[in-house]
Amino acid sequence: MAPLLEVEHLKKYFRAGGDRQLHAVDDISFTLEAGKTLGVVGESGCGKTTLGRTIVHLIEPTEGTIRFEGEDISNPSKKDLRRLRENMQIIFQDPYSSLDPRMSVSQSIMEPLLLQGKLSKAECREETLKLMKVVGLAEDYENAYPHELDGGRRQRIVVARALALKPKFIVCDEPVSALDVSIQAQILNLMLDLQEERNIAYLFVTHDLSVVKYISDDIMVMYMGHMVEKAPSGLLFENPMHPYTQALLSAIPVPSIHNRKKRIIMQGEITSPINPKPGCRFAARCRYAAPDCAQAQQLEEVERGHFVSCCRCHEIKKAQAYQTN
Amino acid sequence: MVKQRHNSQSGLPEIWRRLKKDKAAVISMFVLLAIILVAVLAPLIAPYGYEVQDKKHPMEGSSRAHLLGTDRLGRDILSRLLYGARYSLAMGFIATAISAVLGIILGSVAGYYGGRIDNLIMRFLDIYQGIPMILLTVTLAAVLGPSLRNAIIALGVGFVPGTARLMRASILTVREKEYIEAAKSVNARDAYNIIKHIIPNAIAPVIVSITMGIGNCIMAGAQLSFVGLGVQAPIPEWGAMISDARNYMRGNPTLALYPGICIMLTVLAFNLLGDGLRDAMDPRLKN
Structure with missing residues (x-):
């Protein structure tokens, strides 16, 4: 059986005036099985949000193929897109701006159902109340407006809205980064429960490494539009190969005074994503940069399911092992 | 958070319910209703x-007669003040209606x-706004002849850029909101998006400005009449009446x-x- 979602060599370039092109997403490939979660991490501006939006066709891709359940959806017709969107939904980062302030809770949740036009109004309302229950919103809030609710409840509305059409795949664009930490956990648990019940696959975009570790099956690390490393969640945290991933992981705070980790401080400037040169984009900030890094990097499968895009990763690993011994 | 019942509604009844809480707005509404009633009756x-002239008693103070x-x-x-309400209000309403329709269309499209x-629309409006309105009206009055109708046209056209600019700015901010994208992601068509999400969220400041615009139009109409470019004698428009009175300001203020x-x-x-409406139409300011 074909995986739920296959993305091959996906590229999204934005015109940046004249013949300058901003490479927001550059040659990304991955597959996602039904009911699994792929976490996408990277710093601000690395193209992770663009990736998510391109897959659900809120932005049109420049190049590459996207297959959903084996069907090529890179250039869908309007009709196909309508059908597709019932299967693919997106949860936005900020529940303060992704809900129409003039629509009540039930109106917001009902909107996709009404637009779909399969159910009568009464049935839509019934379904809405069910959805509210599923995401843990009390019925009392039916007629409340988003501004009357806190961030957690708002995000529950957004989740209910995304679930309304019973999608198989949801892009979660930093769904918890605008929330308080205590509420983040509630929403994450809700999403995990829903995944289990409904077998939904998530593309979970975030910059928060502890969140991504908690929720993902696979993790993809992006740097300036490139995928630098991709591995099953545990493997990535145990054995990060790419220097960027190592630096990123070293930045996770450890809540202990004894177990002091050495933080890798990155030097140098971020190179411009506009008309970038071939080769490793991290080289300018990399401690291990060598002349070879100026050449286009190949993705190498270093162990099962663990892909790294760094020509020096083995050398680096050896050197690091030598240092610690 | 305390659990509370949310019985809020949307739409006109809700706006009315909230407008009722603003005393100044309610009083203003009654004052305006009274003025409109006076104008009609x-x-x-x-x-x-x-x-009608009482030739034996010109320039007299108040008396029983x-x-x-x-x-x-x-x-x-x-009597002239009562009749004047008709012309002043007509000027305000019709001129504002002209500017609102043209302004909203131009602003929304832009x-x-x-x-x-x-770019085309806004640069045109820029140039247009560069010409002082009084000059524009003088020209229009010179071409069409000074009359109530022409004053209304001049005022209506004169207030278009303001409304258009406001509508455009308002639509620009709403258009970029995530809930517009969210609606797209659940298969909302463009027309649906514009009618259901963009206009309701963008129109509030425009409605407020239109309400206040009526006042401004009456004022500008009075100015035009004052310099003799608006309503012509013997029609008793308030601005024209002040203009008539200016020579006797010292003797009979x-x-x-x-x-x-009346104008004030x-x-x-x-x-x-308008102020009250702005608050009432924004659900974020509720209660």
Whole structure:
């Protein structure tokens, strides 16, 4: 059986005036099985949000193929897109701006159902109340407006809205980064429960490494539009190969005074994503940069399911092992 | 958070419910209703016709026969004020309606489509706004001849850029909101998006500005009449009445004072109502 979602060599370039092109997403490939979660991490501006939006066709891709359940959806017709969107939904980062302030809770949740036009109004309302229950919103809030609710409840509305059409795949664009930490956990648990019940696959975009570790099956690390490393969640945290991933992981705070980790401080400037040169984009900030890094990097499968895009990763690993011994 | 019942509704009844809480707006609304009523019923309630002259008693203070006195031609001031409400309000409403329709259309088109169309419309309005309105009206009056109708046209066209600019700015901010994208992601068509999400969220400041615009139009109409480019004698528009009275300001200041008070009251009422509407139409300011 074909995986739920296959993305091959996906590229999204934005015109940046004249013949300058901003490479927001550059040659990304991955597959996602039904009911699994792929976490996408990277710093601000690395193209992770663009990736998510391109897959659900809120932005049109420049190049590459996207297959959903084996069907090529890179250039869908309007009709196909309508059908597709019932299967693919997106949860936005900020529940303060992704809900129409003039629509009540039930109106917001009902909107996709009404637009779909399969159910009568009464049935839509019934379904809405069910959805509210599923995401843990009390019925009392039916007629409340988003501004009357806190961030957690708002995000529950957004989740209910995304679930309304019973999608198989949801892009979660930093769904918890605008929330308080205590509420983040509630929403994450809700999403995990829903995944289990409904077998939904998530593309979970975030910059928060502890969140991504908690929720993902696979993790993809992006740097300036490139995928630098991709591995099953545990493997990535145990054995990060790419220097960027190592630096990123070293930045996770450890809540202990004894177990002091050495933080890798990155030097140098971020190179411009506009008309970038071939080769490793991290080289300018990399401690291990060598002349070879100026050449286009190949993705190498270093162990099962663990892909790294760094020509020096083995050398680096050896050197690091030598240092610690 | 305390669990609470949310019985809020949307739409007009909700706006009305919240507007009722604003005392100034409610009072203004009654004042305006009274003025409109007066304008409609002027022939019934005015003690005299607006051009009827009492030649024996020109320029007199209040008396039993003329409650607010007479002007230099012996015309009853009260009657002229009552009739004047018709012309001043007509000027305000019609001119504002013209500017609102043109402004909303131009602003929406510029804001929604953006790019070259936006540039074209907005640069045209820039140039247009560069010409002082009074000059524009003088030219229009010179070409079409000074009359109530032409004053209204001039005012209406004159207020278009303001409305258009506001509508455009408002649409620009709403268009970029995530809930518009969210609606797209659940298969909302463009037309649905514009009608259901963009306009309801963008229109509030425009409605407020239109309400206040009526007041401004009355004021500008009064100015035009004052310089003789608007309503012509003997029609008793308030601005024209002040203009008539300006030569007698020292001897008989009430002549200018009464129409002045009328203009002030009306404009103030429109502004306060506009203020109240702005608050009532924003669900974020609720309760």
